[in-house]
Amino acid sequence: MRMRHAVPYIALAAMVLSMPAMADPPDFDRPGAGFATSVLPAGGVALEQGVPDWSREPDDSGALQGKYTADSLFRVGLGGPVELQLGGSAWNHLYGDGEHRTGHGDSSVAMKVAPSTNGDFSYAVLGQVTFDNGTHDIGNGARQYTLGTTLGWKLQGDRQFTVFANLDRLQGSNTWTLAPVYTVPLTDNLQGYVETDLIHDGQDGNEGLAGGGLALKLGERAQADTFVLHRVGPRGAQWEAGLGISxxxxxL
Structure with missing residues (x-):
């Protein structure tokens, strides 16, 4: 990552750290598989930003290519158990096989519902539509529909176990994902997690990723994160990694 891309996000973090503290900061959807089993309060606004995220995987011809992407997710609480999410990536850079391409990714709109639950169990459901408006060879090439859920259990010692299940439908093909995630507190402000992503792609077959990450609380309004995943098995992305700030x- 070049520093000119990092400077705006460093400035954003500094601004947020100077904000007054709040009693109950929300749960962020970054990092890790799935999303938080809670929504923002009515009128609440959050930004979750990759700075950037990176992946290395085979293209349609089987040659490995790398991709940097500055994914952005805007979250707006609509009241009750409902949240609106707007996503996109204004900057992407693909490289490999002697080629370099830069452009913007597809944009998406989603609704998340997180019914209130009692005890140590919680869940949320998210439906999303991703539009085919990205730069050629960077976007999906067609509209994609997504339906997912995260189930969460609070454990002793502020540990947490979640299961993320998701279905993506793209160009008449279904991709299923099942991802268990185990999270543990390391300090008062730092938590770590491990996850395994089990994927069945309707076109490419079974894939798997395993790894983990860290999330660092920055005051009461922000969080920095990092993660690394590596391929398990012969297919799928070889590596996925990233840095982010929420x-x-x-x-408002």
Whole structure:
């Protein structure tokens, strides 16, 4: 990652750290498989930003290519158990096989519902539509429909176990994902997690990724994160990794 891409996000983090503290910061959807089993309060706004995320996987011809992407996710609480999410990536860079391409990715709109639950169990459901408006060879090439859920259990010692199940439908093909995630607190402000992503692609067959990451609380309104995943098996992405920052701006 070149520093000119990092400077705006460093400035954003510094601004957020100077904000007044709040009593109950929200759960962020980054990092890890799935999403938080809670929504923002009515009028609450958050930004979750990759700075950037990176992957290395085979293209249609089987040659390995790398991709940097600055994924952005805007979250807006609509009241009750409902949240609106707008996603996209204004900057992407593909490289490999002697070629370099830069452009923007597809954009998406999603609704998340997280019914209130009692005890140590919680869950949320998210439906998303991703539009085919990205730069050629960077976007999906067609509209994609997604339906997913995260189930969460609180364990002793502030540990947590979640299971993420997801279905993507793209160009008449279904991709199923099942990902268990185990999270443990390491300090008052730092938590770590491990995950395994089990994927069945309707066109490419079974894939798998395993790895983990860290999330560092920055004051009461922000979080920095990092993660690394490696391929398990002969198919799928060889590596996925990234850095990110998430900011809660409060109720606007």
């Amino acid at each position: 900011v809660y701006f409060g109720r």
